[in-house]
Amino acid sequence: MASINADNRGLRLAVRYLVLTLIAIIFIFPLVFMVMSSLKPDLQLLRDTSSIRAFLPVGDISFDNYASAFDRVPVAKFMFNSLVVTGTTVIMSLLLCSLAAFSFVFLNWSGRNVALSIIIATLIIPFETIAIPLLLFVSKLPWIGMEGLTFGWLDTYRVQIIPLIADGLTIFLFVQYFRDLPRELIEASRVEGASWWQIYTRVVMPLAGPVLATAAILKFLAMYNQYLWPLMVVQQETYRPVMVGLQYFFQLNTAWGEIMAYLTIITVPVLAFYLVLQRAFIASIASTGVKG
Amino acid sequence: MASKLTTSNRAGWGFALPGFGLIMLFIVIPFFFAFYLSLTNQRLISPNPTEFVGLSNYDRLLSISVLSIEPETDDAGQVVRDDAGEAQYPRVRTFTRNNPDYPQYAGMREWFRWHWGETAKVVVATDVVFWKSLRNTLMFVLVVAPVQGGLALGLALLINQRLRGINFYRAIYFMPVVVSIVVVSLLFRFIYDGNDGLLNNILGFLSFGFFEGRDWLGSENTALGAIMGMSIWQAVGFHMVIWLSGLQTISPTLYEASSIEGASKWQTFRYVTWPGLRNTAVLVLIVITMQAFALFAQIDVMTRGGPLDSTTTIVFQAVERGYGKQDISGGSAISVILFVLVLTISLIQRFLTRER
Numbered sequence: 074m075a076s077i078n079a080d081n082r083g084l085r086l087a088v089r090y091l092v093l094t095l096i097a098i099i100f101i102f103p104l105v106f107m108v109m110s111s112l113k114p115d116l117q118l119l120r121d122t123s124s125i126r127a128f129l130p131v132g133d134i135s136f137d138n139y140a141s142a143f144d145r146v147p148v149a150k151f152m153f154n155s156l157v158v159t160g161t162t163v164i165m166s167l168l169l170c171s172l173a174a175f176s177f178v179f180l181n182w183s184g185r186n187v188a189l190s191i192i193i194a195t196l197i198i199p200f201e202t203i204a205i206p207l208l209l210f211v212s213k214l215p216w217i218g219m220e221g222l223t224f225g226w227l228d229t230y231r232v233q234i235i236p237l238i239a240d241g242l243t244i245f246l247f248v249q250y251f252r253d254l255p256r257e258l259i260e261a262s263r264v265e266g267a268s269w270w271q272i273y274t275r276v277v278m279p280l281a282g283p284v285l286a287t288a289a290i291l292k293f294l295a296m297y298n299q300y301l302w303p304l305m306v307v308q309q310e311t312y313r314p315v316m317v318g319l320q321y322f323f324q325l326n327t328a329w330g331e332i333m334a335y336l337t338i339i340t341v342p343v344l345a346f347y348l349v350l351q352r353a354f355i356a357s358i359a360s361t362g363v364k365g
Numbered sequence: 366m367a368s369k370l371t372t373s374n375r376a377g378w379g380f381a382l383p384g385f386g387l388i389m390l391f392i393v394i395p396f397f398f399a400f401y402l403s404l405t406n407q408r409l410i411s412p413n414p415t416e417f418v419g420l421s422n423y424d425r426l427l428s429i430s431v432l433s434i435e436p437e438t439d440d441a442g443q444v445v446r447d448d449a450g451e452a453q454y455p456r457v458r459t460f461t462r463n464n465p466d467y468p469q470y471a472g473m474r475e476w477f478r479w480h481w482g483e484t485a486k487v488v489v490a491t492d493v494v495f496w497k498s499l500r501n502t503l504m505f506v507l508v509v510a511p512v513q514g515g516l517a518l519g520l521a522l523l524i525n526q527r528l529r530g531i532n533f534y535r536a537i538y539f540m541p542v543v544v545s546i547v548v549v550s551l552l553f554r555f556i557y558d559g560n561d562g563l564l565n566n567i568l569g570f571l572s573f574g575f576f577e578g579r580d581w582l583g584s585e586n587t588a589l590g591a592i593m594g595m596s597i598w599q600a601v602g603f604h605m606v607i608w609l610s611g612l613q614t615i616s617p618t619l620y621e622a623s624s625i626e627g628a629s630k631w632q633t634f635r636y637v638t639w640p641g642l643r644n645t646a647v648l649v650l651i652v653i654t655m656q657a658f659a660l661f662a663q664i665d666v667m668t669r670g671g672p673l674d675s676t677t678t679i680v681f682q683a684v685e686r687g688y689g690k691q692d693i694s695g696g697s698a699i700s701v702i703l704f705v706l707v708l709t710i711s712l713i714q715r716f717l718t719r720e721r
Binding site: 086089090092093094096097099100101103104106107110119122123124127169170172173174175176177180181182183184185188191192195197198199200201202203204205206207208209210212235236237238239240241244269273294297298300301304305316319322323329332333336339340343344346347348351354355358359360361 | 373374376377378379380381382383384385387388389390391392393394395396398399402407409520523526528531534535536537538539540541542543544545546547548549551552553555556560561562563566598602603606607609610655658659661662665666680683684687688693696697699700701703704707708711
């Protein structure tokens with residue numbers, strides 16, 4: 074009897090792993106297919122879709138597609154733009170949203186509850202419903218820069234950055250995290266005569282590692298993957314980010330190898346980032362659900 | 366909450382203002398601006414001053430009516446039939462164009478029709494494309510919300526087992542979430558391709574050649590379904606993780622108790638797991654619904670609303686008009702309708718899943 078039970082358990086374990094693996098194939102094979110296809114010349118690529126070779130680096134493997142993608146599209150320029158926009162927005166968002174949350178949780182001021190309620194209420198407004206009025210709005214906004222006072226933010230970095238810095242979710246994540254910090258810590262520092270700025274920089278932020286990671290990851294993903302907004306507000310190549318740069322390939326139904334190369338270039342950095350920080354990524358998504 | 370010692374209006378506003386100000390400026394004001402703009406004839410660039418036009422934008426978008434058409438009769442009062450015996454009907458445009466007898470149908474076009482005995486019931490609308498976008502978006506939401514939520518729960522239960530290497534599987538299931546939906550859409554255009562597409566080849570292989578390939582995005586019967594499938598594939602890992610965090614809040618002692626009571630797996634799920642997931646379920650449902658209503662990038666990259674408007678969506682229409690045709694007021698009116706829909710559905714979901 075004992076041996077039958079053991080066999081049974083072994084079999085059930087094997088079935089479990091089989092199910093898990095089959096599902097894993099569904100999730101990962103399209104991405105493997107993308108990377109492998111980017112390495113093959115178009116003719117072989119189309120032939121390979123009819124066999125398992127579609128997922129294997131076999132045949133005439135080269136980086137030619139990457140070379141032609143770089144020729145067709147200013148990939149480096151687009152990458153740089155995405156980096157500038159995403160990097161600036163993430164840093165500004167962490168700073169301004171944590172400051173606001175700090176104030177909401179630890180400071181007592183009139184209007185605080187109303188302001189926080191307004192921020193929480195914005196969580197049910199999908200960006201897509203304000204995109205059109207926002208487009209008109211930013212097309213008229215003034216700016217003081219090198220050329221003096223100008224009107225209209227279209228075709229700039231700032232139009233891709235400033236409107237997207239602050240969002241309800243990021244503030245909400247910081248508020249939740251700060252509420253769980255021991256208040257005695259803050260009040261003790263206050264009694265010792267520390268200014269609010271000192272408490273923010275020396276007491277609260279050194280403890281905020283986990284929520285900073287969460288907010289940074291979520292903001293990074295949202296910003297790097299922006300599509301609708303830059304599509305509307307950026308016409309010039311000079312300021313275009315990678316996702317909008319994809320449009321060069323929309324009408325190009327034949328050069329799949331090149332398309333897959335471009336897709337791989339803009340995806341691999343994120344995937345690498347994800348694989349290294351996998352636990353933090355998953356924890357950050359999970360934390361949006363807790364208490365939500 | 367805060368003690369007297371910490372009262373400080375100046376510092377409080379000072380710290381909160383940059384973040385709060387940006388939210389007011391770029392979310393709250395544009396939100397109310399949308400309502401205002403939808404009542405005007407505002408264009409992105411126009412030499413003419415903006416005029417207030419009341420509800421006419423909504424009127425144009427939402428006007429819909431059912432037209433009953435009797436079959437044509439000859440002089441003797443007999444129904445005219447063609448060779449196949451089908452009754453013949455006058456054309457819809459005889460009612461909707463320059464017909465002073467039917468002013469209420471002026472400018473409308475046929476959306477679809479059905480027959481009630483010999484009478485043809487024709488649904489006519491001023492803006493048929495917008496109605497199609499409403500129908501497609503609702504269909505997308507109604508399919509994707511339960512299917513994606515359910516699959517995500519299934520995956521979460523699968524991943525919640527104590528097995529060696531389970532984190533590896535979790536990492537893989539989550540992987541498509543970090544890939545941009547724009548990238549995924551272009552990749553799946555290749556996978557769904559009618560000639561050399563991977564999907565046709567795989568289905569052909571699995572059915573030993575019986576499956577005949579089709580152009581998934583090129584047919585109005587399959588295009589929206591193909592986009593649904595891809596969207597679920599990309600996003601299901603996100604909600605798996607949210608379910609997972611919900612599962613991990615359920616106390617292990619409840620599971621121990623149910624196993625001592627000799628509960629079956631289904632009973633354990635039904636009476637222990639599911640009640641513990643109530644709040645998570647509400648959250649998952651609302652988040653998926655909001656994301657599904659915002660369907661845009663997939664459409665823009667894969668089909669641009671076609672074939673025959675079978676994949677056009679509310680947001681796609683808002684962008685095509687507000688940005689593409691620079692009709693800010695029309696796009697804003699569509700945005701307002703979208704917001705009202707999202708709010709209504711969220712409230713209904715909250716009501717249906719309320720604590721009883």
